[in-house]
Amino acid sequence: xxxxxxxxxxxxxxxxxxxxxxxxxxxxxxxxxxxxxxxxxxxxxxxxxxxxxxxxxxxxxxxxxxxxxxxxxxxxxxxxxxxxxxxxxxxxxxxxxxxxxxxxxxxxxxxxxxxxxxxxxxxxxxxxxxxxxxxxxxxxxxxxxxxxxxxxxxxxxxxxxxxxxxxxxxxxxxxxxxxxxxxxxxxxxxxxxxxxxxxxxxxxxxxxxxxxxxxxxxxxxxxxxxxxxxxxxxxxxxxxxxxxxxxxxxxxxxxxxxxxxxxxxxxxxxxxxxxxxxxxxxxxxxxxxxxxxxxxxxxxxxxxxxxxxxxxxxxxxxxxxxxxxxxxxxxxxxxxxxxxxxxxxxxxxxxxxxxxxxxxxxxxxxxxxxxxxxxxxxxxxxxxxxxxxxxxxxxxxxxxxxxxxxxxxxxxxxx
Amino acid sequence: xxxxxxxxxxxxxxxxxxxxxxxxxxxxxxxxxxxxxxxxxxxxxxxxxxxxxxxxxxxxxxxxxxxxxxxxxxxxxxxxxxxxxxxxxxxxxxxxxxxxxxxxxxxxxxxxxxxxxxxxxxxxxxxxxxxxxxxxxxxxxxxxxxxxxxxxxxxxxxxxxxxxxxxxxxxxxxxxxxxxxxxxxxxxxxxxxxxxxxxxxxxxxxxxxxxxxxxxxxxxxxxxxxxxxxxxxxxxxxxxxxxxxxxxxxxxxxxxxxxxxxxxxxxxxxxxxxxxxxxxxxxxxxxxxxxxxxxxxxxxxxxxxxxxxxxxxxxxxxxxxxxxxxxxxxxxxxxxxx
Numbered sequence: 001x002x003x004x005x006x007x008x009x010x011x012x013x014x015x016x017x018x019x020x021x022x023x024x025x026x027x028x029x030x031x032x033x034x035x036x037x038x039x040x041x042x043x044x045x046x047x048x049x050x051x052x053x054x055x056x057x058x059x060x061x062x063x064x065x066x067x068x069x070x071x072x073x074x075x076x077x078x079x080x081x082x083x084x085x086x087x088x089x090x091x092x093x094x095x096x097x098x099x100x101x102x103x104x105x106x107x108x109x110x111x112x113x114x115x116x117x118x119x120x121x122x123x124x125x126x127x128x129x130x131x132x133x134x135x136x137x138x139x140x141x142x143x144x145x146x147x148x149x150x151x152x153x154x155x156x157x158x159x160x161x162x163x164x165x166x167x168x169x170x171x172x173x174x175x176x177x178x179x180x181x182x183x184x185x186x187x188x189x190x191x192x193x194x195x196x197x198x199x200x201x202x203x204x205x206x207x208x209x210x211x212x213x214x215x216x217x218x219x220x221x222x223x224x225x226x227x228x229x230x231x232x233x234x235x236x237x238x239x240x241x242x243x244x245x246x247x248x249x250x251x252x253x254x255x256x257x258x259x260x261x262x263x264x265x266x267x268x269x270x271x272x273x274x275x276x277x278x279x280x281x282x283x284x285x286x287x288x289x290x291x292x293x294x295x296x297x298x299x300x301x302x303x304x305x306x307x308x309x310x311x312x313x314x315x316x317x318x319x320x321x322x323x324x325x326x327x328x329x330x331x332x333x334x335x336x337x338x339x340x341x342x343x344x345x346x347x348x349x350x351x352x353x354x355x356x357x358x359x360x361x362x363x364x365x366x367x368x369x370x371x372x373x374x375x376x377x378x379x380x381x382x383x384x385x386x387x388x389x390x391x392x393x394x395x396x397x398x399x400x401x402x403x404x405x406x407x408x409x410x411x412x413x414x415x
Numbered sequence: 416x417x418x419x420x421x422x423x424x425x426x427x428x429x430x431x432x433x434x435x436x437x438x439x440x441x442x443x444x445x446x447x448x449x450x451x452x453x454x455x456x457x458x459x460x461x462x463x464x465x466x467x468x469x470x471x472x473x474x475x476x477x478x479x480x481x482x483x484x485x486x487x488x489x490x491x492x493x494x495x496x497x498x499x500x501x502x503x504x505x506x507x508x509x510x511x512x513x514x515x516x517x518x519x520x521x522x523x524x525x526x527x528x529x530x531x532x533x534x535x536x537x538x539x540x541x542x543x544x545x546x547x548x549x550x551x552x553x554x555x556x557x558x559x560x561x562x563x564x565x566x567x568x569x570x571x572x573x574x575x576x577x578x579x580x581x582x583x584x585x586x587x588x589x590x591x592x593x594x595x596x597x598x599x600x601x602x603x604x605x606x607x608x609x610x611x612x613x614x615x616x617x618x619x620x621x622x623x624x625x626x627x628x629x630x631x632x633x634x635x636x637x638x639x640x641x642x643x644x645x646x647x648x649x650x651x652x653x654x655x656x657x658x659x660x661x662x663x664x665x666x667x668x669x670x671x672x673x674x675x676x677x678x679x680x681x682x683x684x685x686x687x688x689x690x691x692x693x694x695x696x697x698x699x700x701x702x703x704x705x706x707x708x709x710x711x712x713x714x715x716x717x718x719x720x721x722x723x724x725x726x727x728x729x730x731x732x733x734x735x736x737x738x739x740x741x742x743x744x745x746x747x748x749x750x751x752x753x
Binding site: 028030031033057058059061062063064065067068069071072073074075076077078079080081083097098101105200208209210212213214215216217218219220221223224 | 484488493503504506508514516519545548
């Protein structure tokens with residue numbers, strides 16, 4: 001059965017944004033709202049062409065700014081339409097008010113975030129701080145690493161977000177430039193299979209329609225906000241199981257594991273991608289395309305006797321606490337590479353560093369955790385940088401940590 | 416031909432006397448607006464006029480916090496909150512979604528009214544770009560600006576719609592400066608009709624003229640496309656007067672010429688009574704003093720201020736190209752006012 005399905009898969013060269021646009025077409029979105037900002041924009045460029053060519057039947061609305069862009073899809077989603085939206089960097093910030101209420105109104109829109117540095121100074125290279133701005137307000141957040149994963153994860157995002165047990169917006173994040181604009185081979189499955197995988201969006205009793213005259217988001221003050229936040233948190237927690245179900249079902253329907261072109265790549269875990277972690281004494285942690293230099297450096301350093309491994313986080317919200325404990329609990333040193341910063345935070349580390357440390361705290365035997373801030377504003381994290389990080393980690397196997405956080409590759413700083 | 420039919424249909428639905436107005440209410444008990452609130456009356460008109468096949472979107476503002484406190488919502492039709500600056504985009508998103516869902520057969524094909532309302536800040540200030548963008552698309556949606564000339568649920572702050580010289584907590588007269596609000600009020604309907612060719616219907620209204628208001632909402636919905644209505648709503652709290660005079664002040668705003676009632680229908684300006692009589696010279700405008708002296712917010716006005724106010728209003732009718740509407744004057748061309 002898998003063989004026949006493989007035969008009708010199409011291999012196409014496309015970049016990360018185009019992959020997302022094609023996934024949205026497969027999902028048969030009803031309303032798309034666009035506003036330009038690099039580097040996410042090509043999603044909308046592609047959607048526009050797909051609509052013009054008659055391959056996608058959707059309303060394509062150009063908003064007057066990101067606030068309007070996100071406000072419009074929120075309302076489209078509340079009346080029962082499947083939607084696609086997206087942004088980058090400061091544009092994502094400009095829409096923040098509408099972005100926050102999209103989650104609190106439980107509108108399962110899917111947004112593509114082409115990660116970009118926040119101004120000033122003007123920079124359009126990758127930095128994860130833009131997407132991380134919503135880490136505390138109830139968006140599901142997933143980081144993808146390849147164009148294939150971008151395509152597959154977008155389909156999964158609709159399925160998870162629109163599940164009646166969840167009803168939450170999903171941010172599909174990808175590294176600006178390194179993934180948004182890097183072309184790779186993507187295997188596009190036949191459309192019928194996407195239909196089989198993705199049920200139609202049904203808001204049920206929460207749908208805004210004259211037949212169902214409900215009031216959405218009435219003012220509650222202290223009467224109900226606690227309860228609403230709690231329900232929101234519970235929906236996020238339920239998303240964990242829904243994600244696992246979705247990945248399993250994806251494998252059944254498409255005959256391959258999401259994010260890979262291979263039939264099944266072991267070990268399977270929707271939340272994290274472990275790489276040579278089994279016997280590793282130092283494990284690197286990162287999100288997105290930083291996995292590429294990491295994998296190369298790890299293979300190289302293993303030949304020199306360094307037992308290194310990597311754990312790439314896919315889903316950041318809900319945070320994979322159990323998986324982090326499982327894969328990092330038996331190692332000696334964890335080196336977290338943040339493509340973000342949290343200025344003034346504990347140890348002056350990045351956001352992922354803080355989360356990993358927090359997740360490991362309850363273990364009886366905790367590994368040491370080092371933080372590395374690198375690749376900000378689109379600067380490359382080089383293989384040499386990663387080798388240095390592994391060496392610093394190795395030095396701390398038996399010695400106490402004196403400097404918990406390093407900035408990897410800042411001019412004039414011998415780290 | 417289609418245009419003609421649509422126009423005929425629009426006029427067929429006109430309510431001839433107030434007794435012919437529908438008895439059903441879709442904005443009903445349960446709201447907590449102030450005594451004498453004219454914006455609440457406007458909400459009632461919009462719901463009554465539009466009927467049950469309607470989705471109402473309400474931006475943050477006094478009509479959000481007063482009407483839709485959980486447990487006591489006054490809306491019988493579906494109602495959704497949008498952010499302060501989001502009404503234009505929210506209406507656009509809703510209308511676009513309905514269109515797509517109906518076209519793709521995901522919901523039943525039928526006309527559903529999409530009405531978004533917003534206050535001074537939500538329409539004339541921060542939300543203006545969104546409202547403008549909505550007006551450039553050809554979706555069926557109506558945006559209503561309920562204008563009580565201040566930010567009324569945050570303790571009466573000055574907005575760009577506050578009239579010249581009025582007291583608010585952001586414009587308090589002091590020992591050195593008597594007039595803190597020196598900006599003149601924006602003209603929103605002219606801005607909308609001049610800038611958006613897509614729009615076929617826009618109007619000003621005032622809840623003191625209920626029949627006029629009900630019909631304007633009907634016409635906007637029947638003519639379709641993006642449409643816009645600007646309503647001046649006297650506010651006892653913000654304007655500082657006894658709630659029993661709400662209706663009287665609404666009438667005075669029109670009779671003094673400060674608030675002209677007109678419609679923009681397919682490229683033409685149509686005046687409504689009593690503004691029609693004023694523009695055609697059959698009735699004399701009442702002095703603005705009658706309107707100003709009844710409100711506490713103008714209590715610091717001197718003779719000089721009243722004269723200035725009067726002069727500015729006179730200018731609207733004597734020097735403007737379209738009296739009371741367009742604040743421009745062409746020097747070379749005489750435009751026929753039909």
